[in-house]
Amino acid sequence: MATLELIHVTKRFGKKVVAVDDFSLRVEDGEFLVLLGPSGCGKTTTLRMIAGLEEVTEGRILIDGEDVTDLPPRKRNVSMVFQNYAVWPHMTVYDNIAYPLRLKRVDKKTIDETVREAARMTKIEELLDRYPSQLSGGQQQRVAVARALAVKPKLFLMDEPLSNLDAKLRVATRTELKAIHEKTGATTIFVTHDQSEAMSLADRIVIMRDGKIEQIGTPDDVYHRSASIFVADFIGTPPTNFIDVEVQVRDDQIHLVNPYFDFPLNPENAAKLRDYPKRELILGVRPENIVLVSEDEAIFSTQCLVSEPQGSHQIIAIELDGKIIKIVAPAYPKVRSGETIHLNFKQEAIAFFDKDTGRRIE
Amino acid sequence: MSTRRQWLKILRGAQMMLFYLVVITLVFVIIGPVFFVVSLSFLSAREAYSYPLPLLPALTVRYQLTHGERGYMLSVYDRVEKEYIPVLDTDDLEKMATYMRSRLGTSVTVQDIEAQIARLQQEDPVYFTKRANLLHNYTTFFQITRDAVPSLIRSLQICALTILISLSIGGMAGYAFARYQFAGRDLLKFSALFVRMFPGIAIALPMVIILAKMGFYDRPIGLSLVYAVGNIALTVWITASIFMGIPESLEEAAEVFGATRLQAFLRITLPLALPGLAAAAMYAFLGAWNETVAALILTQFNPTFSVVVYQSLVGATGQINLAAAGGIVMAIPTVTFTYFIRRYIRQMWGGVTL
Amino acid sequence: MTAQRKSAHLGKRITPYLLVIPVFIYYLIFWVQPVLQQVIRSFLDPTTGQLSLESYRLVLTDPDFIPALRNTAIIVVISVTMEFFIALFLALIIKRDFWGASIFLFLAMLPMALPPVAVGAMWKTGLTTNGWLNSLLHYVGFLPEGEKIYWLAGSTWKMLALIIIIDAWQVIPSVMIILLAGLQNIPKELEEAGYVFGGNYFTVLRKITLPLLRPTIQTAVVLRLIAAIQIWLIVIVLVGFSRLPVLVERIVYYHEEVPRLNISPQMAAGYTMIVTVIVSLAALIYLRLSGAFSRREGG
Numbered sequence A: 001m002a003t004l005e006l007i008h009v010t011k012r013f014g015k016k017v018v019a020v021d022d023f024s025l026r027v028e029d030g031e032f033l034v035l036l037g038p039s040g041c042g043k044t045t046t047l048r049m050i051a052g053l054e055e056v057t058e059g060r061i062l063i064d065g066e067d068v069t070d071l072p073p074r075k076r077n078v079s080m081v082f083q084n085y086a087v088w089p090h091m092t093v094y095d096n097i098a099y100p101l102r103l104k105r106v107d108k109k110t111i112d113e114t115v116r117e118a119a120r121m122t123k124i125e126e127l128l129d130r131y132p133s134q135l136s137g138g139q140q141q142r143v144a145v146a147r148a149l150a151v152k153p154k155l156f157l158m159d160e161p162l163s164n165l166d167a168k169l170r171v172a173t174r175t176e177l178k179a180i181h182e183k184t185g186a187t188t189i190f191v192t193h194d195q196s197e198a199m200s201l202a203d204r205i206v207i208m209r210d211g212k213i214e215q216i217g218t219p220d221d222v223y224h225r226s227a228s229i230f231v232a233d234f235i236g237t238p239p240t241n242f243i244d245v246e247v248q249v250r251d252d253q254i255h256l257v258n259p260y261f262d263f264p265l266n267p268e269n270a271a272k273l274r275d276y277p278k279r280e281l282i283l284g285v286r287p288e289n290i291v292l293v294s295e296d297e298a299i300f301s302t303q304c305l306v307s308e309p310q311g312s313h314q315i316i317a318i319e320l321d322g323k324i325i326k327i328v329a330p331a332y333p334k335v336r337s338g339e340t341i342h343l344n345f346k347q348e349a350i351a352f353f354d355k356d357t358g359r360r361i362e
Numbered sequence B: 001m002s003t004r005r006q007w008l009k010i011l012r013g014a015q016m017m018l019f020y021l022v023v024i025t026l027v028f029v030i031i032g033p034v035f036f037v038v039s040l041s042f043l044s045a046r047e048a049y050s051y052p053l054p055l056l057p058a059l060t061v062r063y064q065l066t067h068g069e070r071g072y073m074l075s076v077y078d079r080v081e082k083e084y085i086p087v088l089d090t091d092d093l094e095k096m097a098t099y100m101r102s103r104l105g106t107s108v109t110v111q112d113i114e115a116q117i118a119r120l121q122q123e124d125p126v127y128f129t130k131r132a133n134l135l136h137n138y139t140t141f142f143q144i145t146r147d148a149v150p151s152l153i154r155s156l157q158i159c160a161l162t163i164l165i166s167l168s169i170g171g172m173a174g175y176a177f178a179r180y181q182f183a184g185r186d187l188l189k190f191s192a193l194f195v196r197m198f199p200g201i202a203i204a205l206p207m208v209i210i211l212a213k214m215g216f217y218d219r220p221i222g223l224s225l226v227y228a229v230g231n232i233a234l235t236v237w238i239t240a241s242i243f244m245g246i247p248e249s250l251e252e253a254a255e256v257f258g259a260t261r262l263q264a265f266l267r268i269t270l271p272l273a274l275p276g277l278a279a280a281a282m283y284a285f286l287g288a289w290n291e292t293v294a295a296l297i298l299t300q301f302n303p304t305f306s307v308v309v310y311q312s313l314v315g316a317t318g319q320i321n322l323a324a325a326g327g328i329v330m331a332i333p334t335v336t337f338t339y340f341i342r343r344y345i346r347q348m349w350g351g352v353t354l
Numbered sequence C: 001m002t003a004q005r006k007s008a009h010l011g012k013r014i015t016p017y018l019l020v021i022p023v024f025i026y027y028l029i030f031w032v033q034p035v036l037q038q039v040i041r042s043f044l045d046p047t048t049g050q051l052s053l054e055s056y057r058l059v060l061t062d063p064d065f066i067p068a069l070r071n072t073a074i075i076v077v078i079s080v081t082m083e084f085f086i087a088l089f090l091a092l093i094i095k096r097d098f099w100g101a102s103i104f105l106f107l108a109m110l111p112m113a114l115p116p117v118a119v120g121a122m123w124k125t126g127l128t129t130n131g132w133l134n135s136l137l138h139y140v141g142f143l144p145e146g147e148k149i150y151w152l153a154g155s156t157w158k159m160l161a162l163i164i165i166i167d168a169w170q171v172i173p174s175v176m177i178i179l180l181a182g183l184q185n186i187p188k189e190l191e192e193a194g195y196v197f198g199g200n201y202f203t204v205l206r207k208i209t210l211p212l213l214r215p216t217i218q219t220a221v222v223l224r225l226i227a228a229i230q231i232w233l234i235v236i237v238l239v240g241f242s243r244l245p246v247l248v249e250r251i252v253y254y255h256e257e258v259p260r261l262n263i264s265p266q267m268a269a270g271y272t273m274i275v276t277v278i279v280s281l282a283a284l285i286y287l288r289l290s291g292a293f294s295r296r297e298g299g
């Protein structure tokens, strides 16, 4: 297995389009790394540069410390699962898996063993003699994975391999991919725009925006310590709530003030804002960190707009400053629309963001 | 490490240069012959028959005039020999002017020549330069070939009719091919091969009688009916391919919202297919416009433009520079259309294979 | 209700037939009818109107028949092979989408746009001793002063080579565009997967691109094959009738050049039938050999 380093990698299409902008990253041996971001942010381009399918405009790419920036794909010893699978329609499933090995001049017996092993792992042993046109989308996806596994690559690249599957199959396959990774320990770069997929699979997540890295971190990092409004908004369903607040210092305490509430910060949070020069900032609170409390513990009270029971919990929507704020609350007691509720923030889990840069204030 | 990168860069640069070298060579092979015909169409009659043939037409013609045995001796500067060559010795100024116009491609009047002769009093010989009339061959072609303009109009009619017939009949079948499964679908597909298997020239003869019976012989409609045979077959393929490229679900969506199948086709599919169909029409135009052999057999007093060009080439009055001009005129629409068609190659040919 | 539904169903079922019937009627009148007339004529004695195989006997004993067959065969085999490879080469170049590819495509299509008669004339004027080809060679210093190449004189082989090259110049574009469309239709990921999994340009071309292109290749080649067997115009433009007999040139010869000979109608009819049979057989054999009838991938 292998490590991967991208050093100040930039990709421009023509003069104007900057698809990937000064991208630096180190992927450790055996790591499962997810590239996450909205469509068009440059994930595919990054992956294709790693594979060697796209020329790098600036910067360098190292695999196992060796500079592969100018090597053609075949000399990089990586394998890839394409978004539309790219299973060769004129070859049987067996040949699809075997062909890359034949290209590498592996002997016949080893090829046969490897193909069967990969087919067993991906549960497509009965399909080996079929042509791709006789397979369902999910089965083609497995063939693509089996083909990528069989070559025992240094790097395993996957470009939204689950996005063409239906919701149920997607979740099931996700678990299997994770299991396969545990077994093989292959260094994996996995591209997706689905944050829940990223959270459930990744050792680390790289969140991209407009070709740049917005944050790198474990699923916990990006969820609980989102580096920016963009990340806090992108990760989690429902996403983080953002509330405009003013900072006021009264009686030696730092207060967050808003037409709806005015409350003092606890010492840890206050420490973060002690030296903050601006008076206005954005408060970020995840829906589960707004809690229903009794009237005297509340920092503000309002009416419930709608409530959506979810079985294990309920999602309550309120209106604040013209914006919808969502709250995840325990399933009981049931809150009805129009009912007045009393709310407080879990201070240990709130975050502050700069109004201009959108970055987190530490 | 960085030297390796440099080497790779140099290698890639060399590859690139080799690639463009191949491309440029190919371009020369392709347009070289065409270049000579274009150039030929601008040459004067005298230069068109000289060797080596000038690569580019002269913009000006240099003359020398002196007294000759029969009157005045006209010489013209030869670009290859690099000297003045005597070409005409006469006292008939009218003849000399005509000669300078038709053979040497310069617009000269008798007055012009008289003015030069007047100069002979002071200096002998006199030298003078005339601007070459580059379009001389083109104007002459239309002047001396009596049929040129009517035949041009006729050819346009034939093309329009051919397009109309093959695109309507072939287009319907192409649509059926793209959207439905039906008995005879393969037969329709293979008909593009069948109709080409029988030599066209052998069909032309019995067609004379068939068309004569219908009263279409020697008329534009007659030829377009013949041209449409081969064209329909291709049009079926091309239109089928174009319609296949337009998702059926777009039509179905319209049907869901209350359109009939026909309305859905007219309002949704047809507008989307229009550019491709235009390219298909142009493709049909190429065939009908360029065809000469059937036109020779199936016309008598009303030839097509291609026949006129052909005859200017083989006929007794044939001059290669004039024929070249005719050929260039003929190529103008086809080349223009090709420029357009090239963007629709995938749409036209991508859908249907055997 | 059910009756209405039935008629709607029926409507759906007959729509395609309504749409294709005009084509078949058209073929019947303007293709089947003249073809049948010619076929029948080839089996009749023109003077007595009796059934006769005289046309075929005449053709098969014609001293020009074997040379015509041989010349045609040589031209077809070499042209189709060569044109296919050059067209494929051009299509692969254009598919690389380099700077200038679109203009190059236009230029590569140019010969197809020009009228065949004019193209014939273009080469004819080029190949005469004072023609532009010699002029060009003179300008680039290949032909010294006073020396000339006599292109149109010489052996049959030289003529065949010239005809093949000149014909190729004009018809390659029509093969190329079909191949290009096929190439553009191959999802680029299929080839990219080949590169990622260890293939270089040529292995990917051989093992992935060309196999996927096979239906397109069959289409382009069979269309070209059918046309190539029927070559004649360029032959008579360059060398005239009878000097280099080819099959369809013989038909034209008896139709147009010597239509008043006693044997002319029968010769023409006989040659026509023989050409038709040869073309059909060649197409059929090619499609069978290339596996067009037994495609198993099944779309």
Ligand SMILES: Nc1ncnc2c1ncn2[C@@H]1O[C@H](COP(=O)(O)OP(=O)(O)O)[C@@H](O)[C@H]1O
Binding pocket: A013, A017, A018, A019, A037, A038, A039, A040, A041, A042, A043, A044, A045, A046
């Ligand atoms: N071949 C290309 N030519 C020009 N622009 C491209 C090309 N490929 C991608 N882009 C642009 O680069 C940006 C990133 O694309 P991509 O990497 O495909 O995004 P993602 O995979 O994250 O959706 C997009 O703005 C896209 O339009």
Ligand SMILES: [Mg+2]
Binding pocket: A040, A043, A044, A045
């Ligand atoms: Mg993508």
